[in-house]
Amino acid sequence: MRKEIILGGLIALIAFLGYIGFDIFPIIMLAGIGYAVYYLVQKKGMVKNNNIGVTVNSHSINFNDIGGQNPAKQEIQEALEFMLKLEKFKDMGIRPLKGILLTGPPGTGKTLLAKASATYTDSVFVAASGSEFIEMYAGVGAQRVRNIFESARQQARKIKKSGAVIFIDEIEVLGGKRGSHTSHLEYDQTLNQLLVEMDGIKNDEDVQVLIIGATNRADLIDSALLRPGRFDRVVNVDLPDVTSRKHILKIHTGNKPLSEELELSKIAQETFGFSGAQLESVCNEAAIYAMREGEEVISERHFKEAVDKVMMGEKAEKKPTPEEKKRIAYHESGHALVSELTRSGSVSYVTITSRGNALGYMRQAPDSDKYLYTKEFLLGQINICLGGALTEEMIFGNRSSGAAGDFQQAVNLAKQIIECGLSGLGIIDTGLVSNQIVHEEMQKILNKQETVTKELINKHARALERIVEILLEKESISGDVMREILQERSFFPIPAEPANTECLTQ
Numbered sequence: 001m002r003k004e005i006i007l008g009g010l011i012a013l014i015a016f017l018g019y020i021g022f023d024i025f026p027i028i029m030l031a032g033i034g035y036a037v038y039y040l041v042q043k044k045g046m047v048k049n050n051n052i053g054v055t056v057n058s059h060s061i062n063f064n065d066i067g068g069q070n071p072a073k074q075e076i077q078e079a080l081e082f083m084l085k086l087e088k089f090k091d092m093g094i095r096p097l098k099g100i101l102l103t104g105p106p107g108t109g110k111t112l113l114a115k116a117s118a119t120y121t122d123s124v125f126v127a128a129s130g131s132e133f134i135e136m137y138a139g140v141g142a143q144r145v146r147n148i149f150e151s152a153r154q155q156a157r158k159i160k161k162s163g164a165v166i167f168i169d170e171i172e173v174l175g176g177k178r179g180s181h182t183s184h185l186e187y188d189q190t191l192n193q194l195l196v197e198m199d200g201i202k203n204d205e206d207v208q209v210l211i212i213g214a215t216n217r218a219d220l221i222d223s224a225l226l227r228p229g230r231f232d233r234v235v236n237v238d239l240p241d242v243t244s245r246k247h248i249l250k251i252h253t254g255n256k257p258l259s260e261e262l263e264l265s266k267i268a269q270e271t272f273g274f275s276g277a278q279l280e281s282v283c284n285e286a287a288i289y290a291m292r293e294g295e296e297v298i299s300e301r302h303f304k305e306a307v308d309k310v311m312m313g314e315k316a317e318k319k320p321t322p323e324e325k326k327r328i329a330y331h332e333s334g335h336a337l338v339s340e341l342t343r344s345g346s347v348s349y350v351t352i353t354s355r356g357n358a359l360g361y362m363r364q365a366p367d368s369d370k371y372l373y374t375k376e377f378l379l380g381q382i383n384i385c386l387g388g389a390l391t392e393e394m395i396f397g398n399r400s401s402g403a404a405g406d407f408q409q410a411v412n413l414a415k416q417i418i419e420c421g422l423s424g425l426g427i428i429d430t431g432l433v434s435n436q437i438v439h440e441e442m443q444k445i446l447n448k449q450e451t452v453t454k455e456l457i458n459k460h461a462r463a464l465e466r467i468v469e470i471l472l473e474k475e476s477i478s479g480d481v482m483r484e485i486l487q488e489r490s491f492f493p494i495p496a497e498p499a500n501t502e503c504l505t506q
Helices: 002-019 025-050 070-084 086-091 110-121 140-158 186-199 242-252 264-270 276-292 300-312 322-342 375-396 401-419 435-459 461-474 479-488
Strands: 054-056 099-103 124-129 163-169 208-215 231-236 347-351 361-364 476-478
Touching: 002 025, 070 086, 070 099, 070 110, 070 208, 070 231, 099 110, 110 124, 110 163, 110 208, 124 140, 140 163, 140 186, 140 208, 242 264, 242 276, 264 300, 276 300, 300 347, 300 361, 322 347, 322 361, 322 375, 322 401, 322 435, 322 461, 322 479, 347 461, 347 479, 375 401, 375 435, 401 435, 435 461, 461 476, 461 479, 476 479
Parallel strands: 099 208, 099 231, 124 163, 163 208
Antiparallel strands: 054 124, 347 361, 347 476
């Protein structure tokens, strides 16, 4: 109303000036230019403030398209039942679930689960990133929060949907703990607006709004956002186990020509710790390798090459000298030999081909996924870490800088043994015990395992030599071939004195 009164007054003033003979043409020109500038600024501001969230047609993705994650899918589907059976829940006096927070490592399928949720409830799906809401100008972030909720409702009404799912990825940026950003309060104002909008979601609206957040840093999120009545469910979307990995591989190879001899269960077993996104990349890279070779089907070797690429990176152009290549072969053979002797069947593949920053590597294939580790298992892992450097030392009389990463991993394992109360110190608080005591106990563990590892390598000298021969000839060896060598060869000790080791390097 105020704008109309001001506009009417200006028009009356201009008319009066024209009536008394005043030249009003410059005034009209200035007024026109001013209005044009004002219109453009307002339009740009509206676009800037409202262009948050992208409406996505998610109905091509459902829960059956997502491999594994059965516990997460079940918990999400239970939470979504409210939107499907609204009247029944109202009769029971149950309030709506306003938010679901998905937590877990990157690439585990949090975005796919959110899209499948929209499909499951036949809702509009609006996606945004937490960083899109934050601006240096005060009030802009809060305005964008209001806009995305209003936009979701309008989109649902437009296509006659009764529900809308708002997905915010990296929600820790938007919902970080208040007071942690002391430079300016825009973060806090934006979070406060999100809290207000979530509190405003009611069960009697024509459009039911569900907000789904995703993060891999749940520890950064403000506690007010996590309380019941806002994010009612916190669903952990973890890395897939071996059964889930096989399911994911089946989904991503459904449109690819596979060799009849290929066993996806073996690939699933060798990809422990891989996320769903990494498994999809493995399938894609395997198809690329097959096409590069002119093959019509994708075989096991293509998948193993793809696993190496996703894990370690593309083959490097590093060309070690013959002396370095020989040392690398002994180093990796030492790792592999100790691994196989510690846990039979644990070695999948050994190579001295450079990938990424690694001059060579040994890939393990656990017989099953492990989530709890005994002291014996951790000590065995220390032996494996030390195997490479100790083999170098016993053959060449010295160690190299290539073992730095192995030693750091061995130190971390020894520290884990102490922190878990599995060492000679018993159950302790490492914060109350001096660093010197912890260091001495770590040294005791590492020194003992050095002795054990040397004995293992000594006992299987000839097997080690044969493995090195194959590596120098073919640059790689499979775990199956290694196990055949260990079963067929006779073993003799490696002489302890460096002067007598020349026969082993011939």
